[in-house]
Amino acid sequence: xxxxxxxxxxxxxxxxxxxxxxxxxxxxxxxxxxxxxxxxxxxxxxxxxxxxxxxxxxxxxxxxxxxxxxxxxxxxxxxxxxxxxxxxxxxxxxxxxxxxxxxxxxxxxxxxxxxxxxxxxxxxxxxxxxxxxxxxxxxxxxxxxxxxxxxxxxxxxxxxxxxxxxxxxxxxxxxxxxxxxxxxxxxxxxxxxxxxxxxxxxxxxxxxxxxxxxxxxxxxxxxxxxxxxxxxxxxxxxxxxxxxxxxxxxxxxxxxxxxxxxxxxxxxxxxxxxxxxxxxxxxxxxxxxxxxxxxxxxxxxxxxxxxxxxxxxxxxxxxxxxxxxxx
Amino acid sequence: xxxxxxxxxxxxxxxxxxxxxxxxxxxxxxxxxxxxxxxxxxxxxxxxxxxxxxxxxxxxxxxxxxxxxxxxxxxxxxxxxxxxxxxxxxxxxxxxxxxxxxxxxxxxxxxxxxxxxxxxxxxxxxxxxxxxxxxxxxxxxxxxxxxxxxxxxxxxxxxxxxxxxxxxxxxxxxxxxxxxxxxxxxxxxxxxxxxxxxxxxxxxxxxxxxxxxxxxxxxxxxxxxxxxxxxxxxxxxxxxxxxxxxxxxxxxxxxxxxxxxxxxxxxxxxxxxxxxxxxxxxxxxxxxxxxxxxxxxxxxxxxxxxxxxxxxxxxxxxxxxxxxxxxxxxxxxxxxxxxx
Numbered sequence: 001x002x003x004x005x006x007x008x009x010x011x012x013x014x015x016x017x018x019x020x021x022x023x024x025x026x027x028x029x030x031x032x033x034x035x036x037x038x039x040x041x042x043x044x045x046x047x048x049x050x051x052x053x054x055x056x057x058x059x060x061x062x063x064x065x066x067x068x069x070x071x072x073x074x075x076x077x078x079x080x081x082x083x084x085x086x087x088x089x090x091x092x093x094x095x096x097x098x099x100x101x102x103x104x105x106x107x108x109x110x111x112x113x114x115x116x117x118x119x120x121x122x123x124x125x126x127x128x129x130x131x132x133x134x135x136x137x138x139x140x141x142x143x144x145x146x147x148x149x150x151x152x153x154x155x156x157x158x159x160x161x162x163x164x165x166x167x168x169x170x171x172x173x174x175x176x177x178x179x180x181x182x183x184x185x186x187x188x189x190x191x192x193x194x195x196x197x198x199x200x201x202x203x204x205x206x207x208x209x210x211x212x213x214x215x216x217x218x219x220x221x222x223x224x225x226x227x228x229x230x231x232x233x234x235x236x237x238x239x240x241x242x243x244x245x246x247x248x249x250x251x252x253x254x255x256x257x258x259x260x261x262x263x264x265x266x267x268x269x270x271x272x273x274x275x276x277x278x279x280x281x282x283x284x285x286x287x288x289x290x291x292x293x294x295x296x297x298x299x300x301x302x303x304x305x306x307x308x309x310x311x312x313x314x315x316x317x318x319x320x321x322x323x324x325x326x327x
Numbered sequence: 328x329x330x331x332x333x334x335x336x337x338x339x340x341x342x343x344x345x346x347x348x349x350x351x352x353x354x355x356x357x358x359x360x361x362x363x364x365x366x367x368x369x370x371x372x373x374x375x376x377x378x379x380x381x382x383x384x385x386x387x388x389x390x391x392x393x394x395x396x397x398x399x400x401x402x403x404x405x406x407x408x409x410x411x412x413x414x415x416x417x418x419x420x421x422x423x424x425x426x427x428x429x430x431x432x433x434x435x436x437x438x439x440x441x442x443x444x445x446x447x448x449x450x451x452x453x454x455x456x457x458x459x460x461x462x463x464x465x466x467x468x469x470x471x472x473x474x475x476x477x478x479x480x481x482x483x484x485x486x487x488x489x490x491x492x493x494x495x496x497x498x499x500x501x502x503x504x505x506x507x508x509x510x511x512x513x514x515x516x517x518x519x520x521x522x523x524x525x526x527x528x529x530x531x532x533x534x535x536x537x538x539x540x541x542x543x544x545x546x547x548x549x550x551x552x553x554x555x556x557x558x559x560x561x562x563x564x565x566x567x568x569x570x571x572x573x574x575x576x577x578x579x580x581x582x583x584x585x586x587x588x589x590x591x592x593x594x595x596x597x598x599x600x601x602x603x604x605x606x607x608x609x610x611x612x613x614x615x616x617x618x619x620x621x622x623x624x625x626x627x628x629x630x631x632x633x634x635x636x637x638x639x640x641x642x643x644x645x646x647x648x649x650x651x652x653x654x655x656x657x658x659x660x661x662x663x664x665x666x667x
Binding site for chain 1: 536538567600605609611612617618
């Protein structure tokens with residue numbers, strides 16, 4: 001398979017707490033992303049879901065090369081971009097091919113830039129376009145693609161509505177024709193009515209431009225509608241991955257089932273799987289204990305003596321659990 | 328200003344069995360405006376609804392529809408620029424609109440309490456959470472410091488915070504978002520209020536935490552026979568936890584109905600659109616429809632009688648007439664000239 005993005009055994013450990021003096025005890029490490037592998041094919045849309053603190057954002061920052069990984073490889077289009085230090089990557093041409101749409105359209109736009117400046121910035125910086133007429137033409141083309149009326153281009157963020165700001169954020173990201181677009185909860189700050197419009201826009205853009213999406217969200221319903229495949233993370237580990245339909249129809253991991261059960265269903269009552277308590281600490285976790293142990297309704301047997309590995313159960317549907325529900 | 332003779336909700340309460348006793352909270356034809364430098368914002372117009380004792384009512388609408396402003400008005404914590412221009416609101420017979428600040432302060436926190444949107448900013452960041460609960464207890468009940476402390480720990484235990492004796496001394500930054508929201512709930516429920524207003528209590532929380540927090544609010548409300556108002560823009564969440572739902576659009580209440588009926592057979596075009604735009608039920612992205620246009624600018628002098636008419640597919644010339652209150656079923660009211 002010719003993957004566009006290939007993540008291989010990626011890890012990111014953050015040192016926490018005081019630095020130990022001498023060799024009395026090792027430095028405490030927070031396992032933000034622990035041994036994660038997955039691939040995204042050209043044109044594919046992959047959803048990444050999990051609770052806050054599960055490592056989604058760290059993973060995204062590793063993939064966009066804003067952070068350096070502790071170990072593992074990131075291959076983009078066959079080239080290992082993980083080896084390049086983050087500081088140098090900013091000047092690399094792969095930077096232009098991997099773009100990101102940020103979570104809150106209000107916080108992620110420069111308040112002193114007009115919509116035009118915001119969309120033109122990556123063209124000047126990354127595509128090194130100098131011809132002003134060409135920049136203007138491209139900005140207007142992208143704005144039209146994103147459904148942003150041209151008369152809004154001279155406006156500042158505070159003069160735009162939430163939906164319009166979301167469109168500016170998307171236009172900025174696609175202006176330099178990236179091949180992989182990373183979307184970090186792009187609709188979380190929007191009303192449902194606007195959310196529907198933005199989701200349609202994202203689906204249309206992917207169809208027109210053939211980009212791949214890595215869609216980070218905790219709204220499983222949105223992932224279900226927009227993605228081909230979904231990856232579920234829990235405390236730095238991938239616990240389940242597979243085609244959206246399969247994972248939603250037959251979730252195998254108890255955590256995925258709890259996640260599904262927590263979605264409000266438009267119906268009153270009903271029995272639901274509920275999770276008690278908080279996740280375990282991600283600092284120096286026991287490598288032999290399943291991360292979900294203690295919170296899992298099904299723990300027992302090997303769960304606290306052997307970390308379950310991610311194994312394939314059906315076509316492309318993998319789960320890391322000793323007691324997956326029988327499909 | 329007030330074009331409706333009959334208050335919007337009192338008729339609804341006569342039919343559905345809740346009218347045996349007067350409602351706990353009764354809001355009738357409430358209008359509210361803000362005076363700003365760029366003109367008068369007609370934030371609420373002719374809003375009526377009621378909440379019975381022990382009932383959970385959802386208030387649903389887009390941002391800017393007036394959900395929060397209404398609850399701020401009820402709690403008497405409205406911005407100085409806001410002014411109630413018409414209508415009344417009574418809480419257990421007590422007039423909330425004309426009340427003196429001193430009288431309101433007696434009720435607020437004791438009889439009516441509120442949970443705010445972002446627990447991290449709503450809690451005092453430099454005061455231990457246990458002391459914040461004690462402050463409420465000392466203000467409203469005659470207790471000693473020692474009793475208040477014991478009671479605060481009990482409150483933390485009730486919202487299922489593990490190790491409440493130790494968490495009593497924690498600062499908000501030491502707790503997770505879900506735990507901060509639990510502290511907010513403990514704070515609001517410390518004096519056993521009769522009405523809890525929860526303003527988007529789970530925004531910014533994970534789905535799993537959201538479910539746990541909402542389950543907790545529901546369980547505590549049932550235990551204490553406490554009425555709850557849940558303000559949310561998530562129709563799915565409201566549908567799961569509320570007995571009745573009030574749908575708001577641009578400062579108007581457009582539809583009030585029992586939850587199951589509202590979801591199954593919405594009568595107002597806006598409610599129908601809102602349901603169709605919610606990703607919960609949609610089978611595919613194609614099935615997810617969006618709502619045309621935006622909320623009208625509430626500063627406009629020429630606001631249409633029906634504030635949804637400019638976004639509505641069913642609008643006709645008749646929509647410029649004063650809005651009717653159509654009874655679509657028992658306890659089901661819709662303010663539309665062309666209901667579905």
